[in-house]
Amino acid sequence: MSNKPRKIAVLTGDLVNSTGLGPENVERAFDALEACAEMQAGWMDDQSLHFTRHRGDGWQVALAEPKYALRSALCFRAALRALGEEFDSYIGIAEGEVEGEIGPDLNEANGEAFMISGNLLAITKLPDRTIHMLYDAACDVGIPPTATLACLQLLEAIFNKWTKVQAQTMLPMLTLEAPQSYTELAEQLGKSRQSVSKTLSAADYYYVSQALINIEDAHA
Numbered sequence: 001m002s003n004k005p006r007k008i009a010v011l012t013g014d015l016v017n018s019t020g021l022g023p024e025n026v027e028r029a030f031d032a033l034e035a036c037a038e039m040q041a042g043w044m045d046d047q048s049l050h051f052t053r054h055r056g057d058g059w060q061v062a063l064a065e066p067k068y069a070l071r072s073a074l075c076f077r078a079a080l081r082a083l084g085e086e087f088d089s090y091i092g093i094a095e096g097e098v099e100g101e102i103g104p105d106l107n108e109a110n111g112e113a114f115m116i117s118g119n120l121l122a123i124t125k126l127p128d129r130t131i132h133m134l135y136d137a138a139c140d141v142g143i144p145p146t147a148t149l150a151c152l153q154l155l156e157a158i159f160n161k162w163t164k165v166q167a168q169t170m171l172p173m174l175t176l177e178a179p180q181s182y183t184e185l186a187e188q189l190g191k192s193r194q195s196v197s198k199t200l201s202a203a204d205y206y207y208v209s210q211a212l213i214n215i216e217d218a219h220a
Contacts (some may be wrong), residue, residue, distance in 0.1 A: 005097040009066035010117040011073055014125065015080075016088040016132070018057035026057060029080055029087055036079040037061050043068050043176045052106035059089075060106045060117070066095045067219035068176075070151070071212045073133050075174050077159060081167035092120030093135040131156045151211055158204045166203040169196060173205055174212070 013033075018026050030053060037051035040063075049061035063069055073091045080087040096113025103109065120134040133156065135148050162170065172179060172188065179185040182200070186193040200206075 005099050006064075007066050007095055008098050008102075008113060009063040009069035009072075009093060009095045010060065010113040011063070011069065011076070011091055011093050012060045012114075012117040012121045013058065013076065013089040013091045014055075014121060015057040016090060017086070021086065025083075025087070028083055029089075030059070032079045032083055032087075033059055033076055033089075036076050039175065040068075040072055040075065043072075048104070050102055050104055050106050052104075054107050060114075062098075062102050062106060062109070062113075067216045069093050069095070070133075070135065070155075070215055071174060071176075074155065074159065074208070074212070075171060077132070078162070078167045078171040078174060081159075081162055082164060082171055084164055088132065090121055090124040091133045092117045092122070092124060093133065094120060095136070148215075151215060155208065155211060158208060162203055166199055169199045170203050170205060170208070173200065173209070 015021065015026065015029055018029075021029065034051050037049040040061075041048055044064040047064040049063060052060050054060065061072070063072055070093070073093055076091065077089055080089055094113045094116035096111055096116065098111050098113070106114070116136050120136055123129065124132055124134050131153060133152050135152060169185070169189065172185060179188060182196050183193050186196040189196065
């Protein structure tokens with residue numbers, strides 16, 4: 001890989017109420033997060049996200065395609081919510097430049113994006129916070145930070161209403177390899193097309209999808 005500086009996005013997360021979940025459910029959560037990271041590698045030209053667990057209930061990934069950072073974060077949270085409504089994660093998102101290869105263990109990584117992402121994670125966990133995702137450096141790619149915050153707040157409000165079934169149905173539709181039709185998704189999930197359509201409508205799929213597409217287009 002070239003040593004030329006390149007932009008990445010770093011997501012740093014902590015499970016919400018990991019103590020209350022218990023050890024078995026924490027392991028289920030990490031299995032879901034790791035599987036989600038492996039799925040997202042296809043968005044990055046098959047470059048690994050280097051999913052790394054740290055501090056027991058913490059995790060981190062590095063995205064080779066920063067424009068997908070918000071979609072990535074929402075997919076990670078949907079993968080958790082699909083296990084049950086008690087599953088969620090705080091996430092700090094930051095962009096920055098790196099040089100050379102990123103090693104498989106992000107606990108050994110350093111750089112501005114890693115530091116800022118961790119700092120933002122700490123802010124999301126403050127008692128007076130009502131939003132579980134914070135995103136830094138969007139203004140560097142032409143997206144006003146106030147617009148990014150507004151988008152995050154609206155996505156947070158929508159996500160917080162998702163049931164387990166809605167998250168299970170939304171997750172495949174949020175990926176870049178989303179089913180081409182509701183019929184295809186219904187077959188994939190073993191449900192009726194009518195049921196899938198009603199679930200996606202209740203979860204505000206159209207609005208979430210359009211918001212992500214517009215953010216990614218502006219980023220590009």
